[in-house]
Amino acid sequence: MSYPPFPPDLPVHDLLVVDLKLLREGDQAQADILWKAATTWGFWYLKNHEGVKYTEPMFEMGRKTLDLPFDEKMKYWQGGEGGSAGYRPAGSRYTDADGSVDLTEFINVAKDDAIAYPKVVHTSYPPTVNEYIEGTIRPYTQSCLESCEVIMNVFNDKLGLPKDTLQDLHRPEKKCQSESRCIKVPPVEKPTKIALGAHTDFGSLSFLVNQIGGLQVRVMNGDQEEWKYVKPIPGYMICNIGDTLSILSGGILKSAMHRVLPPPGAQAGYERWSLVYFCRPADDVFLDPLSDKSTLIADTLKTSGQEKTAFSPGMTAAQWLVKRQLQYRPDTFKN
Ligand SMILES: O=C(O)CCC(=O)C(=O)O
Numbered sequence: 469m470s471y472p473p474f475p476p477d478l479p480v481h482d483l484l485v486v487d488l489k490l491l492r493e494g495d496q497a498q499a500d501i502l503w504k505a506a507t508t509w510g511f512w513y514l515k516n517h518e519g520v521k522y523t524e525p526m527f528e529m530g531r532k533t534l535d536l537p538f539d540e541k542m543k544y545w546q547g548g549e550g551g552s553a554g555y556r557p558a559g560s561r562y563t564d565a566d567g568s569v570d571l572t573e574f575i576n577v578a579k580d581d582a583i584a585y586p587k588v589v590h591t592s593y594p595p596t597v598n599e600y601i602e603g604t605i606r607p608y609t610q611s612c613l614e615s616c617e618v619i620m621n622v623f624n625d626k627l628g629l630p631k632d633t634l635q636d637l638h639r640p641e642k643k644c645q646s647e648s649r650c651i652k653v654p655p656v657e658k659p660t661k662i663a664l665g666a667h668t669d670f671g672s673l674s675f676l677v678n679q680i681g682g683l684q685v686r687v688m689n690g691d692q693e694e695w696k697y698v699k700p701i702p703g704y705m706i707c708n709i710g711d712t713l714s715i716l717s718g719g720i721l722k723s724a725m726h727r728v729l730p731p732p733g734a735q736a737g738y739e740r741w742s743l744v745y746f747c748r749p750a751d752d753v754f755l756d757p758l759s760d761k762s763t764l765i766a767d768t769l770k771t772s773g774q775e776k777t778a779f780s781p782g783m784t785a786a787q788w789l790v791k792r793q794l795q796y797r798p799d800t801f802k803n
């Protein structure tokens with residue numbers, strides 16, 4: 469599928485580019501770029517992610533699945549109890565306090581289900597997902613697990629944590645709420661209609677593939693907020709920090725607010741497809757800044773005058789996901 473170019477005259481967020489291959493080789497200059505991006509904006513471009521080669525079949529799986537009749541898709545609904553794996557229809561979330569709802573529809577495939585298939589860990593999926601698990605979703609998931617480990621390794625060092633602390637909280641073999649998500653936004657007439665409302669990601673790291681524009685990141689200029697587009701670059705993923713890694717680091721790693729508008733300029737009128745892998749901590753990880761294990765985290769909390777409890781939701785990663793999922797639903801919306 470080819471699309472018209474991203475409009476040249478829009479304010480874009482000039483994200484730094486991090487090369488995963490160099491990070492894997494232990495390149496310190498690259499680790500410094502990652503650290504700057506993660507502690508300043510919380511978003512960066514990522515090149516040399518092995519998962520890029522599964523992008524097309526992942527979108528094919530998403531298309532076949534979201535093309536199924538609505539009643540068929542709803543048999544695999546993620547449910548209304550805060551679970552995430554499975555199908556989510558459009559209109560499930562508010563995008564503002566006036567009651568507008570989102571336009572995005574998606575299918576989430578849990579990491580645990582992709583790895584254990586045909587055994588079911590969280591939920592089961594339509595045949596249009598199952599047929600892609602072994603050849604596509606599983607290797608794509610594994611490539612994201614590997615990328616996550618490489619990046620966690622850098623953060624662990626930079627935060628001065630004992631060896632493997634962050635990696636141990638995200639061990640691939642432990643049950644967790646990590647998942648792949650294929651997202652569809654239908655063409656809309658009103659280009660200002662918000663397709664996916666402003667939010668921070670719930671987990672630790674997100675790997676995103678965009679083909680056309682629409683994603684905007686909030687950049688604070690003093691107390692002024694500015695929404696900047698992220699221009700998709702072919703072959704690059706867009707990577708960002710989510711809440712749980714921000715909490716564990718006592719706010720040193722930034723979980724930035726972002727949202728999705730319909731594609732801009734000449735890209736308007738196209739169906740918008742995106743793909744994300746959400747890396748989240750093991751279910752039983754208690755979410756608390758790791759200040760007992762890192763003087764950098766302890767000192768940062770002290771300097772900012774903030775108590776550790778200001779960052780801690782006082783619950784596990786599994787409970788956090790449920791809480792965040794329910795926060796935005798039309799039936800439970802809290803301002
Ligand atoms: O589709 C996108 O560009 C971003 C999606 C996103 O932010 C999310 O699913 O959390």
Ligand SMILES: [Fe+2]
Nearest residue numbers: 667668669726
């Ligand atoms: Fe997001």
